[in-house]
Amino acid sequence: MSDLRTVRPEIPDFEKYHAGMAIEEIQERYGLGKVIKLASNENPLGTSPVVQQVLKQNAGLAFRYAQAGTPRLHAAIAEHLGLPVSRIVAGNGSDEIIDLLVRIKARPGQDNIIAFDPCFSMYKLQAKLCGVELRQAKLKPDFSFPWDDLLALADENTAICFVTTPDNPSGFTPKASELEALARALPPQCLLVIDEAYMDFAQPLEEYSLLPRLNEFENVAILRTFSKMYGLAGLRLGYGILPEWLADYCLRVKLPFSVNVLAEMAGIAALSDTVYIEATRKVVSEGREQLTRGFQSMGCKVHPSMANFLLIDLPAGASHDAKGLFQALLERGIIIRPLSSYNLPESLRVSVGDASENRALLDVMKEILGS
Structure with missing residues (x-):
């Protein structure tokens, strides 16, 4: 039995x-x-007054399903970034996008994922849950990134390389030129996923993020979140800026209502509150x-x-x-x-x-x- x-x-x-x-x-x-x-990297100003007003005005809509695929939020993010909407996938926190990327890109029992050690726990959790090997390169004592050590872990079965910048828990932030070199050195089948949950706090942006030059790289995806700069950690909202073919696959398989109707409205409002x-x-x-x-x-x-x-x-x-x-x-x-x-x-x-x-x-x- x-x-x-x-x-x-x-x-x-x-x-x-x-x-x-x-x-x-x-x-x-x-x-x-x-x-x-002072433990969870939340916004010290709390929730934006503009967002609070939108939530109050629309609380009565909580009984409604959100529009599948959150097209209005996707359009707002795309306009905010100056990118095609076809590259945007919003999720229930950027955690959902991490989960989708691992499940879509990495073949269980065959492929591997590379990252630094220590790294965001979701990379470990989702790799293990999906039956995908995670290989890690130890950070230097000053928490800077040993790029050569990371690249040495990659092979013809490396599906994803995760890099967090600014990094958690150190706050270390490499120059964009280093990320460019990494993107060009990875095996052709490997997707470089740059987790920029904290990039909104790094200035000037063009020195540290590949986002302004993303069109130059076919193998790079960037993750962003509304939890930190935008003060929406409790509503669980994040997004990926992905190659168009990968965004299409994500939208085919992701849960249709993972971003709730109030989170979508809050995200749109948050982007406008300069x-x-x-x-x-x-x-x-x-x-x-x-x-x-x-x-x-x-x-x-x-x-x-x-x-x-x-x-x-x-x-x-x-x-x-x-x-x-x-x-x-x-x-x-x-x-x-x-x-x-x-x-x-x-x-x-x-x-x-x-x-x-x-x-x-x-x-x-x-x-x-x-x-």
Whole structure:
């Protein structure tokens, strides 16, 4: 008799995704009224007032299905980027696009995917779930990219090369010329997927992104998200800028209503709110500088970042290690991100907050590390 609980052999080895801790969770655990969350790289300004108004006005439409294929959102993104709409595929976060690309491009048990180590956990998860080998090249000690090591992993069965820039969790951002060299050096069947979830914070864009020159490369796809710069993490909205043939395949097989009707409206509104976008860019830029100065004054090592977060290492001989500092901050109502899941147990990642949140973190850290 067959066992109903029989599943594919890869499944029992999976572990649950460990996201940044929620504000409500910490409030309940420690009996706190106010909690500052600097753990998940969310927008420090919250949701755009323009988007909030659109959501309020259209909340009554939540009973409706979105139009299949989200054509209005696709058109808005294409106009925003100055690209053909035939290259755009929106999804339930850029995670959905990653899932689609792995399932469409990589043949289970035959192809492989290459990436750096550490990397975004979704690359690992989807490769494993789809039965595709993931090969990884270790980052350099300063978190810069060893391109030759990555290329050495590629062969005639390499279907996808994932590169995140600015990288998570370090914030390291290579020049676009380096990405160009990589795109030209990969095997002809390999798709270079550049995950630009944080690229909106890197300036000037043309120095770091291949997007302005995307038409020169047939083997490059770019991923973007509305979760960071646009403050829509809770609505789950992202998109891929893909070769037209690949976008066509994605739209054939993706779930037809994975982008809900309110998320589509919010995304269109968010693209138009240039005041909010510029305010976010200013707050993040100034906040990075504020936190960098503060951490360095305590003897912490701060890794250069062009994203909306910083990777820090505590000074030698500090009164707390990374795990201890994380716990001490939790008890005082401040959430940052430990990095044991990235195999970086002695490092911490801090999202950039607004000026008052950043100051609160620095003051409490100084108190803890000085005790």
